[in-house]
Amino acid sequence: MTVADPAMTAAAAPATPLLAALKDAALVALVGMALAGPIVGLQTVDQGGALTLNFRFSDVALAIVLLFFARLGLALGERGMTVPSLGLAAALLVAGFVVPWPGELLRVLAIAAGAALALRGTLAIVRAQRGAVVVAARDDDDLRAARLRRLVSRGLGAALLVGAVLLPMMPFANSYILDTAIRVLTYMMLAWGLNIVVGLAGLLDLGYVAFYAVGAYTYAILSKTYGFDFWEALPISGLLAASFGVLLGFPVLRLRGDYLAIVTLGFGEIIRIVLLNWSSFSGGPNGIGSIPRLNFFGYPFSRNAPEGVTAFHQLFGLEFSPLHRSIFFFYLILVLALVVNLFTIRIRRLPVGRAWEALREDEIACRALGINPTNTKLTAFAIGAMFAGFAGAFFATTQSFVSPESFTFTESAMILAIVVLGGMGSQLGVALAALLVIGLTEAFRGLAEYRMLVFGLGMVLIMVWRPRGLLSHRDPTIFLHKRGGARP
Amino acid sequence: MEYLVQQLINGITLGSVYALIAIGYTMVYGIIGMINFAHGEVYMVGAFVSMIGIILMGLIGITWVPLALAVVLLAAMAITALYGWSIERVAYRPLRGSFRLAPLISAIGVSIFLQNYVQIAQGARPKPIKPVIRGGFEVMTSADGFTVTLSYLQIFIVLLTIALMTGFTYLITKTTLGRAQRACEQDRTMASLIGVDVDRTISMTFVMGASLAAVAGLMVTLYYGVIDFYIGFLAGIKAFTAAVLGGIGSLPGAVLGGLLIGLIEALWSAYFSVEYKDVAAFTILVFVLIFRPSGLLGRPEIEKV
Numbered sequence: 001m002t003v004a005d006p007a008m009t010a011a012a013a014p015a016t017p018l019l020a021a022l023k024d025a026a027l028v029a030l031v032g033m034a035l036a037g038p039i040v041g042l043q044t045v046d047q048g049g050a051l052t053l054n055f056r057f058s059d060v061a062l063a064i065v066l067l068f069f070a071r072l073g074l075a076l077g078e079r080g081m082t083v084p085s086l087g088l089a090a091a092l093l094v095a096g097f098v099v100p101w102p103g104e105l106l107r108v109l110a111i112a113a114g115a116a117l118a119l120r121g122t123l124a125i126v127r128a129q130r131g132a133v134v135v136a137a138r139d140d141d142d143l144r145a146a147r148l149r150r151l152v153s154r155g156l157g158a159a160l161l162v163g164a165v166l167l168p169m170m171p172f173a174n175s176y177i178l179d180t181a182i183r184v185l186t187y188m189m190l191a192w193g194l195n196i197v198v199g200l201a202g203l204l205d206l207g208y209v210a211f212y213a214v215g216a217y218t219y220a221i222l223s224k225t226y227g228f229d230f231w232e233a234l235p236i237s238g239l240l241a242a243s244f245g246v247l248l249g250f251p252v253l254r255l256r257g258d259y260l261a262i263v264t265l266g267f268g269e270i271i272r273i274v275l276l277n278w279s280s281f282s283g284g285p286n287g288i289g290s291i292p293r294l295n296f297f298g299y300p301f302s303r304n305a306p307e308g309v310t311a312f313h314q315l316f317g318l319e320f321s322p323l324h325r326s327i328f329f330f331y332l333i334l335v336l337a338l339v340v341n342l343f344t345i346r347i348r349r350l351p352v353g354r355a356w357e358a359l360r361e362d363e364i365a366c367r368a369l370g371i372n373p374t375n376t377k378l379t380a381f382a383i384g385a386m387f388a389g390f391a392g393a394f395f396a397t398t399q400s401f402v403s404p405e406s407f408t409f410t411e412s413a414m415i416l417a418i419v420v421l422g423g424m425g426s427q428l429g430v431a432l433a434a435l436l437v438i439g440l441t442e443a444f445r446g447l448a449e450y451r452m453l454v455f456g457l458g459m460v461l462i463m464v465w466r467p468r469g470l471l472s473h474r475d476p477t478i479f480l481h482k483r484g485g486a487r488p
Numbered sequence: 489m490e491y492l493v494q495q496l497i498n499g500i501t502l503g504s505v506y507a508l509i510a511i512g513y514t515m516v517y518g519i520i521g522m523i524n525f526a527h528g529e530v531y532m533v534g535a536f537v538s539m540i541g542i543i544l545m546g547l548i549g550i551t552w553v554p555l556a557l558a559v560v561l562l563a564a565m566a567i568t569a570l571y572g573w574s575i576e577r578v579a580y581r582p583l584r585g586s587f588r589l590a591p592l593i594s595a596i597g598v599s600i601f602l603q604n605y606v607q608i609a610q611g612a613r614p615k616p617i618k619p620v621i622r623g624g625f626e627v628m629t630s631a632d633g634f635t636v637t638l639s640y641l642q643i644f645i646v647l648l649t650i651a652l653m654t655g656f657t658y659l660i661t662k663t664t665l666g667r668a669q670r671a672c673e674q675d676r677t678m679a680s681l682i683g684v685d686v687d688r689t690i691s692m693t694f695v696m697g698a699s700l701a702a703v704a705g706l707m708v709t710l711y712y713g714v715i716d717f718y719i720g721f722l723a724g725i726k727a728f729t730a731a732v733l734g735g736i737g738s739l740p741g742a743v744l745g746g747l748l749i750g751l752i753e754a755l756w757s758a759y760f761s762v763e764y765k766d767v768a769a770f771t772i773l774v775f776v777l778i779f780r781p782s783g784l785l786g787r788p789e790i791e792k793v
Contacts, residue, residue: 266770277763453604459597467590
């Protein structure tokens with residue numbers, strides 16, 4: 001029974017996978033039709049106060065045809081028929097460029113599907129050829145690879161840092177580039193802060209932006225109403241955010257991960273609703289404007305400083321340039337972000353940092369070892385919140401305007417996506433992911449409408465393909481026994 | 489007094505809607521031990537499909553309300569159920585056995601996707617539709633002229649909820665599928681060993697939850713007469729609160745919790761402030777989780793090592 005009849009397999013092999021792939025693609029196309037038909041195909045339009053329908057069946061039909069062929073290509077590839085799959089990919093690419101599609105989106109989809117299929121097919125071929133010449137790996141190969149990986153990640157980190165330090169001195173640095181860089185670094189700092197909570201301690205916090213908001217509003221009110229300096233208000237913002245973290249964390253940290261996620265989400269919404277409705281305190285939906293901007297240790301960045309005050313450019317005898325302020329903000333956020341980064345790297349070696357990682361891996365084992373889970377989680381929560389508070393104060397002083405608009409769930413999701421994309425717990429991964437996410441959102445500003453759509457889809461796909469992060473993943477710092485090593 | 493009665497009627501209506509959504513959370517939690525984060529968005533899709541269905545009925549000229557509603561109800565349930573099924577296939581099934589946070593994060597991705605998908609396909613502006621079921625009873629009138637009304641629509645919502653609850657209770661306690669579901673809740677590995685198709689059971693759970701959410705979507709479309717792409721977020725959180733309040737994993741608990749949340753929201757809006765009614769739901773959630781994490785009708789959770 002174990003030996004198959006060669007004649008039978010030869011006859012059945014070509015037909016069956018093809019049929020199966022066709023069936024698979026047809027099923028997916030049918031489901032897609034049922035899903036998209038009513039929502040996309042029938043658009044409700046307001047016509048003189050009453051709603052009526054606008055039929056868009058031709059678009060949907062084209063999309064379904066596209067879906068069918070894309071899925072067919074994928075299914076063929078999965079069944080080992082790489083060549084037909086590559087052919088379909090080429091056809092899709094050609095169609096994407098040549099066929100006069102009714103909408104730009106369909107063209108983009110066709111090209112994207114073709115490119116993805118082509119990439120997949122090529123990878124499969126490469127893998128098949130490498131599989132033919134593979135040699136059994138030895139232990140020192142593993143060691144060497146690990147050393148190389150460490151070297152590359154260090155080198156990459158150093159290169160990023162040097163690049164960041166030199167960026168404002170580059171000839172191409174204009175205010176747009178600097179503002180984007182400041183945005184990237186702000187998100188990087190927030191993501192590093194959230195990384196302590198999600199990446200190290202394994203607590204899913206969906207309301208992280210609430211602490212950011214607390215920091216921003218604290219700074220706004222302290223500096224505008226009470227005349228606090230940035231450096232005086234910064235620690236207060238951080239501490240207040242941290243105490244909000246404790247306030248929220250204390251009751252709910254006994255809960256399991258999913259409950260925690262929902263409660264933190266709710267908490268973020270509570271903060272936003274309160275800021276939106278408590279107008280006498282927060283300015284309501286209008287927010288707080290004309291917040292004093294940070295100056296250079298007492299020297300303002302202005303062309304014409306008032307009598308008796310030295311402006312920044314006068315202090316150093318420079319020509320006045322509006323870029324000075326941006327450059328100063330850039331270095332400030334760079335330093336703040338690096339503080340978070342260094343803090344995380346150091347604390348990972350301390351007992352509390354190791355307790356976080358241990359809790360992430362196995363909570364019950366930790367409790368058995370005498371680690372108090374509530375306190376340990378609480379410190380992670382409070383420290384993460386504190387860094388968000390710092391970032392919030394920085395945000396308020398650079399924008400000189402805060403409103404509840406800036407602190408929606410989407411922001412939390414964006415920061416979380418950076419952490420997840422980078423790989424939970426990996427510092428370099430998070431930095432690269434912040435660059436990637438903010439850079440891509442800048443690059444696709446023209447497709448603003450579809451940005452969040454792609455973002456949501458990307459989150460799902462990354463989780464499905466690389467649940468532990470796209471770029472890298474950090475294992476716990478120490479192990480009792482080496483992974484894969486001999487256990488007594 | 490009359491005002492209170494009116495608010496109780498409104499609260500029960502609202503609570504029926506929450507209860508229907510909460511069942512979806514409870515069933516999925518019971519079977520895979522996870523919060524289906526995209527469930528609020530499934531309900532929103534259900535509301536949109538219902539709205540499109542109602543307009544379509546008007547366009548093709550089916551004017552007899554019971555028939556039109558029946559057709560829309562069934563179509564919305566079927567299409568929304570397919571959404572639930574696809575979500576399970578795309579965002580949950582590939583991640584079964586992956587680490588704890590992965591499915592939760594992919595579900596957040598799904599909910600962001602669905603929100604923006606509906607926003608792009610249907611527009612961001614709130615959609616108003618004409619009332620389909622009009623009229624009602626005047627229950628009582630107070631001395632100063634305040635009239636308590638019980639509309640036909642409210643009766644319809646509550647009766648439909650009761651009918652669906654009865655049907656689902658039967659489905660879960662008496663049928664093979666329900667037995668398979670309960671077996672999977674107890675122990676998935678064991679269930680698969682004795683021949684339960686676990687994948688199919690989980691799919692069916694998502695389908696059932698989504699079709700109930702579609703009914704809730706239809707009810708809300710009829711009740712408020714205006715929907716937008718953002719309604720899933722808050723309703724999802726409130727229904728989740730309802731499920732936790734009643735004891736997550738328990739079907740009667742979800743109904744009880746839904747009714748309680750609806751009543752609390754109606755009374756809070758009436759006697760305190762409308763602006764902070766959503767804050768009330770979150771606060772209840774936190775307090776329930778602190779003082780009675782297993783909910784009103786739930787069993788305490790046993791930690792498995």
